[in-house]
Amino acid sequence: MTTTAPQSPSLRGSDADAFLADFRSMSTFGATAGGGVDRQAGTPADGQTRNWFRGLAEGHGFEVRYDEVGNQFALLELVPGAPYIAMGSHLDSQPLGGRYDGAYGVLAGAHAAIRLQQQLAAGGDEPLFNIAVINWFNEEGCRFKPSMMGSAVFTGKLPAEQVLATTDPRGTSVREALESIGTIGDFSLDLAAYLEIHIEQGRSLEDAGLTIGLVESTWGANKYEFTVHGEQAHTGATVIADRHDALLGASALVVAAREIADGFSTQEHAVITSCGEFTVYPNSPVVVASRVQLLVDVRSTDADVLAAADAELHRRIAAIEESASVRIEQGAQHVWAAKAYDEAGMALAADCARSLGLPYGTVRTLAGHDSTNLKDLVPTIMLFVPSVEGISHNEKELTSDADMLAGVDLLTELLGRVAAG
Ligand code: GLV
Numbered sequence: 387m388t389t390t391a392p393q394s395p396s397l398r399g400s401d402a403d404a405f406l407a408d409f410r411s412m413s414t415f416g417a418t419a420g421g422g423v424d425r426q427a428g429t430p431a432d433g434q435t436r437n438w439f440r441g442l443a444e445g446h447g448f449e450v451r452y453d454e455v456g457n458q459f460a461l462l463e464l465v466p467g468a469p470y471i472a473m474g475s476h477l478d479s480q481p482l483g484g485r486y487d488g489a490y491g492v493l494a495g496a497h498a499a500i501r502l503q504q505q506l507a508a509g510g511d512e513p514l515f516n517i518a519v520i521n522w523f524n525e526e527g528c529r530f531k532p533s534m535m536g537s538a539v540f541t542g543k544l545p546a547e548q549v550l551a552t553t554d555p556r557g558t559s560v561r562e563a564l565e566s567i568g569t570i571g572d573f574s575l576d577l578a579a580y581l582e583i584h585i586e587q588g589r590s591l592e593d594a595g596l597t598i599g600l601v602e603s604t605w606g607a608n609k610y611e612f613t614v615h616g617e618q619a620h621t622g623a624t625v626i627a628d629r630h631d632a633l634l635g636a637s638a639l640v641v642a643a644r645e646i647a648d649g650f651s652t653q654e655h656a657v658i659t660s661c662g663e664f665t666v667y668p669n670s671p672v673v674v675a676s677r678v679q680l681l682v683d684v685r686s687t688d689a690d691v692l693a694a695a696d697a698e699l700h701r702r703i704a705a706i707e708e709s710a711s712v713r714i715e716q717g718a719q720h721v722w723a724a725k726a727y728d729e730a731g732m733a734l735a736a737d738c739a740r741s742l743g744l745p746y747g748t749v750r751t752l753a754g755h756d757s758t759n760l761k762d763l764v765p766t767i768m769l770f771v772p773s774v775e776g777i778s779h780n781e782k783e784l785t786s787d788a789d790m791l792a793g794v795d796l797l798t799e800l801l802g803r804v805a806a807g
Pocket residue numbers: 525526533752753754755
C-alpha cells in the first residue's frame with residue numbers, strides 16, 4: 387500500500403495556481419522538442435488549442451462563437467444588450483515560436499474575466515458592460531500574410547472575402563484552413579473598449595527592473611514583398627559581365643535594409659529593418675539564380691523617421707537594379723501608421739498598477755499586436771509584462787510565473803474599473 391504526503395497549500399493562492407495550471411495545459415498544444423510551440427494559423431495544432439480554449443471558457447459559463455474569418459469570441463453576458471469590453475490576443479504562433487507570445491494574453495484575459503465573475507458573485511459592483519475574451523485569427527502572419535489578419539477584418543481594414551481567398555505557399559486558402567479546423571461562423575460584436583496584455587518581446591522592462599509596461603504608442607510598419615528578377619545561367623560558363631544574378635541583387639537589398647536601420651535611427655526613434663523570408667529559384671548547384679522572393683520590413687515609432695527610411699529604401703532599390711543588372715518588382719505591401727494609444731486608458735492603467743504596488747513604466751512597441759488594429763476602432767489599452775533577456779519568436783521565450791501573475795492581477799483590476807464605466 388502506498389501513501390501520499392498531504393499537498394502543502396500554495397503560497398500563491400488558488401487563483402494563481404489555477405492560472406498557472408491552465409497555462410501549462412495550454413502549452414502542450416503544438417509543443418516542440420525545444421520547449422516552444424508550433425501553432426501556425428489554421429493548422430491542426432491551432433485548431434486543438436482553440437478547442438481547448440473553448441472547453442475552458444464554456445466550463446466557466448462563457449458562450450463561444452466565431453466570426454466569418456475565424457476570430458474566436460468567449461462571451462460572458464452580464465448585462466443583456468449592453469456593448470462588450472473585450473480582452474484578447476492570439477493563440478497562433480510562429481514555427482518554433484515561444485509559449486507566451488499571444489497565448490499568455492488570451493489566457494490572462496479569460497482569468498481576469500473569471501475573477502471578475504467571482505467578485506460579482508461575492509457582491510461586487512454591477513458592471514455596465516458585457517465581457518468578451520477574443521482569440522484573434524492569424525496574428526503572426528507566417529502561414530498566411532499579412533500579420534494581424536483577423537483583427538484587421540474585424541476593424542474594417544481588410545475585406546473578409548480577400549482574407550478568405552488568401553493562400554499559403556501550398557495553395558491552401560484561409561477559408562479551407564478554417565473549415566478544416568471547424569472554426570468559422572457569422573458572429574459579430576458591439577465593442578466599447580479593448581484591453582490587451584502581452585509579453586514585451588524586448589528587454590526594456592527587465593533592464594529597468596519593472597513588472598508592467600504601459601504601451602504609449604505602436605509602430606509604423608511598411609512590410610514589402612519583393613521579387614528580384616534575374617536570368618538563369620551556368621555559374622561557371624557564364625562570364626560575370628553577362629550575368630543577371632537575382633541572388634546578388636537580393637543580397638544587396640538585405641544589406642541595404644540593414645544600412646538604412648543603422649543610418650536613419652535617431653536618438654528618440656529607432657528604425658528597425660529586417661528580411662525575414664528569402665526564397666531562391668531554382669536554388670540549385672551550378673545555376674545562377676533566376677529569381678528571389680523576399681520580404682523586407684521597415685519599422686519605426688515615428689512617422690517621419692519611417693518615411694525617410696522608406697524613401698531611402700526605394701532609392702537604394704533603383705541603384706541595386708542598376709549595379710546588379712536585375713529588375714526588382716514590388717508586390718504586396720502592408721502598411722500600418724505609427725499611432726498613440728488612448729491617454730486616459732494609460733492613466734487608468736497606471737492608477738491600477740500603483741494601487742497594486744506594481745512597478746511600471748511607459749514603453750513603445752515595434753512588434754505588431756492586434757491592439758494595433760483595435761486602437762483605431764475603440765479606446766484601447768495595451769500592457770506588457772517582461773520577457774527574460776527580451777527573447778521572443780524563439781522556443782526559449784520566457785516570462786516568470788510571478789510576472790505573468792502580476793499581469794493577470796493588473797488586468798483584473800483594470801477590467802473591473804473599465805467595466806464599471
Ligand atoms: C507581428 O507580430 C509583427 O511584429 O510583425
